[in-house]
Amino acid sequence: MAWGCTLCLALAGGALLALLVQLLRWLRADGDLTLLWAEWRGKKPENELRGKVVWVTGASSGIGEELAYQLSKIGALLAISARREDELERVKKKCLQISNLSDKDILVLRLDLTDRSSHEAATNSVLRHFGKIDVLVNNGGRSQRSLFVDTNLDVYSAIIELNYLGTISLTKHVLNHMIQRKRGKIVTVSSVMGIMGAPLASGYCASKHALQ
Structure with missing residues (x-):
């Protein structure tokens, strides 16, 4: 009892x-x-990331753009990449306005994640500029809004190539550097759709589930 x-x-x-x-x-x-x-x-972020080199992909809009702003405010050194270089320059300009960073503290790097043959050169560009990569934020990607029965296979191929394979490829190149340094952090932006399905996004869900 x-x-x-x-x-x-x-x-x-x-x-x-x-x-x-x-x-x-x-x-x-x-x-x-x-x-x-x-x-x-x-x-706290301001204690952990000040002076660290953070590479953010997909930084020309959305989550990546806002991450660049917040990271600049706490003093992180930034490599920002995306396909649209003019938009990256706009993001850099605002980062400089809202932070104490100087021009050399922010590297604008045009990068197409689907062009996997360019990932090694892109990684080397960041290393030449800063000498190291402390944090990689895999944020680049795209979404989808279409019914499964109406979606062409090319759409699925493009989503997987960008959201999954592009992320994996760039990560492998940066990881080699981090292993040599015996330090570094990799952040991959996923989605709740990588855990549970959602209507009109079968390809996107699959790509994010692969990252999970």
């Missing part, structure tokens, strides 16, 4: 702890307990 009561109390305590954890996620962690724990330990 006593053993049964102890078990019930333990289960109730575990349930209460689980509810508390979920409440903390909702109130403070924006859905990410790892970031909350890191913040409590004093590991």
Whole structure:
């Protein structure tokens, strides 16, 4: 009887702890307990990334563009790449306006992730400019809005080539450098659609699931 009561109390305590954890996620962690724990330990982005070389792909718009702005504010040295060089120059200009970085602290690098033969040269360009790569943010990619029955196979091929194979290819080149240095971090921007399917995005879901 006593053993049964102890078990019930333990289960109730575990349930209460689980509810508390979920409440903390909702109130403070924006859905990410790892970031909350890191913040409590004093590991803030401005402390960890200031002066580090961060390469962001797909930086001409969307998530990549905003990442460039936030990283520049905390003093990270940036390599920003995408296909549209004019848009990258616009992003660089704003980064310089909102931060204390100088012109040489931001490298604009035109890069087509689907051109895998160019990835080694692109990696070497970043290394020549900064001497190292501390963080690679694989953000470049594209989405899709079409029914499966209406989508040409070429669309699926293009999405996989960009979102998956392009990311893998660039990562392999940067990883060689990081292994030699015995340090470095690689961040890959995925999607909840890489975990669960969604309508009108079968190719996109497949490419993000591959990255998972």
